[in-house]
Amino acid sequence: MPELPEVENxxxxxxxxxxxxxxxxxxxxxxxxxxxxxPKARLKKLVGCSLTHIxxxxxxxxxxxxxxxxxxxxxxxxxxxxxxxxxxxxxxxxAAKPSQPHDHVRIRLASGQTLVYRDPRRFGVLDFASEExxxxxxxSRHPRLRHLGPEPLDRDFDxxxxxxxxxxxxxxxxxxxxxxxxxxxxxxxxxxxxxYRAGLRPQRKAHGLDGPQCERLAHSIRQVLAExxxxxxxxxxxxxxxxxxxxxxxxxxxxxxxxxxxxxxxxHPIRRSxxxxxxxxxxxxxxx
DNA sequence: CAACCCACCTGACTGC
DNA sequence: TGCAGTCAGGTGGGTT
Numbered sequence: 001m002p003e004l005p006e007v008e009n010x011x012x013x014x015x016x017x018x019x020x021x022x023x024x025x026x027x028x029x030x031x032x033x034x035x036x037x038x039p040k041a042r043l044k045k046l047v048g049c050s051l052t053h054i055x056x057x058x059x060x061x062x063x064x065x066x067x068x069x070x071x072x073x074x075x076x077x078x079x080x081x082x083x084x085x086x087x088x089x090x091x092x093x094x095a096a097k098p099s100q101p102h103d104h105v106r107i108r109l110a111s112g113q114t115l116v117y118r119d120p121r122r123f124g125v126l127d128f129a130s131e132e133x134x135x136x137x138x139x140s141r142h143p144r145l146r147h148l149g150p151e152p153l154d155r156d157f158d159x160x161x162x163x164x165x166x167x168x169x170x171x172x173x174x175x176x177x178x179x180x181x182x183x184x185x186x187x188x189x190x191x192x193x194x195x196y197r198a199g200l201r202p203q204r205k206a207h208g209l210d211g212p213q214c215e216r217l218a219h220s221i222r223q224v225l226a227e228x229x230x231x232x233x234x235x236x237x238x239x240x241x242x243x244x245x246x247x248x249x250x251x252x253x254x255x256x257x258x259x260x261x262x263x264x265x266x267x268h269p270i271r272r273s274x275x276x277x278x279x280x281x282x283x284x285x286x287x288x
Numbered sequence: 289c290a291a292c293c294c295a296c297c298t299g300a301c302t303g304c
Numbered sequence: 305t306g307c308a309g310t311c312a313g314g315t316g317g318g319t320t
Contacts (some may be wrong), residue, residue, distance in 0.1 A: 002313060035296070035315080059314080076314055077298080102298085121297045123314060171291060180315085187313055236313060237300075256313095276292065279311085 002074045004059060004152070004185025005228035006239050006247065010080055011056045013242040017082050019111045021050045024065065028106040030098045034122045035075065038105065042128040043070065051109065057139065058148050058184030068130040070107075071144065075123025077238045085112030120238075149183045152221050157183055159215030166206040166214060173209060174202035175276050177221065186221060189234055192256045192281045194220040201287045202280040203273065227252065255281040 002010070024046050029038060049067035056062065061080070063070040072080070083099070098104075100118055105126060107115040117126065129142050139145055150157045165182050166173070176182055178191050186194065195202050197220035200213060209217070228234060233247035236257065240246065254264050259272040263283040271284050 006313075073314080075297095076312070119297095120299070121312090121314095123296070125315090169290080175291080178314095189313060234313075239313070277294085 002059065002078070002233070002239055003187035003190050003228075004225055005190070005231075005249065006233035007056055007059045007061060007074065007185075008229050009233045009241055009247065010074070011054050011061055014061075014080060014082065014115070015054045017242065018051065018054075018109070018113065018115075021052065022113070023048060023050045023110040025108040025110045028096065028108070029104070030106075031104040031122070034104060034119060034124045034126055036125060036127070038126050039128045042068075043126075046070070057145055058151070058180060059187075060145065062129065062139070068128060069139065071125070071127040071129035071142070072117070073125040073144075075119060075121060075125070077121045078117065078119040078124035079238070079240050079242075081116050081118070081240075081242045081244065083114040083116055147181050149179075149181050152183050152185055152225055157218065157222070159211065159218040162218045163209070163211050163214035166209050169206035171206055172202060172275050173200060173204045173206045173217070174278075174280055176206040177217070178278075183221070185225065188278050188280075189236070189253070189256045190221070190224055190228065193224045193254060196255045196282060196287060197224060199287055202275055202282055255283060257281065 026047055027043055029040050032038065046065050046067045049065040052064045052066065054061060054063050059073060061072040063072065102120040103116055103118045105117040109115065125144070127144065129139060166176060169176055174191050174195060177186050177194065178188065192202065194217065198213070198217040200217060228249040231247060231249035231252065232241065233239060234249040234253065235246035236250060255270050258270045258281060260269050262268070263270060263286055266283065266285045268283055268285040270281055272279055272281050274280065
């Protein structure tokens with residue numbers, strides 16, 4: 001579900017809602033595992049620690065506490081929401097039960113707020129990401145983060161870098177930009193949209209792109225992600241911000257999920273084809 | 289090794 | 305109405 005813009009919006013919304021420095025009062029686990037087992041015992045040691053801030057690396061959310069870092073990946077359908085004390089009063093007799101189907105974990109805070117993780121398909125991840133008692137552990141050593149490429153909005157991601165990465169690569173350019181070892185945060189929606197903006201067909205071989213094309217593509221990736229962040233991300237079906245509101249960027253999609261509809265630029269019908277098993281949308285007239 | 293296929297899960301939607 | 309089939313924003317393990 002969520003790509004970089006959606007995860008970044010969740011991060012911002014949560015951080016804006018939470019009182020800084022609030023302590024973790026407890027955890028409620030309604031599920032032993034998501035994609036992988038949840039390290040309940042490790043997480044429970046964070047009770048009493050204060051939550052200092054929330055950051056993001058790639059599509060991972062990182063909840064920083066005095067006692068370590070909670071790492072969260074939303075998979076396809078993961079959502080975080082905040083319940084306030086008055087919401088919980090209504091369900092206080094069922095405090096040990098989830099308030100919605102597919103609620104898997106609840107983090108109770110001393111402020112009275114509760115962070116709730118919900119994930120119907122359970123493709124998400126919840127992990128503990130640092131050594132006990134050490135909040136400055138080098139996150140790049142974590143097995144889940146170790147192999148990640150650069151952030152697309154950082155300086156080290158540009159056309160030159162992308163050109164270097166495409167050399168000798170026989171995969172499609174779309175698969176390449178969705179490869180999190182090459183560049184993080186780009187999923188199916190934004191890969192399609194960035195390739196449209198760059199005028200490149202998604203099935204083009206990566207090694208066939210020249211320098212200026214890589215320059216255009218890197219620029220398009222950065223641009224589309226930045227715009228999507230500003231619009232609150234894309235809501236196709238499941239994605240919700242922590243306050244349950246939808247994103248707005250789906251209105252700006254030129255090609256994604258628009259098979260048969262008109263290209264906003266030339267009015268040709270948008271086509272869909274499968275690339276590595278993923279639906280890929282493009283304009284046969286504007287993209288070459 | 290690079291590049292693919294598929295499983296992992298649930299729910300929504302389609303067509304018969 | 306129901307039921308089978310298809311598809312979905314991601315990732316990683318196994319296989320070509």
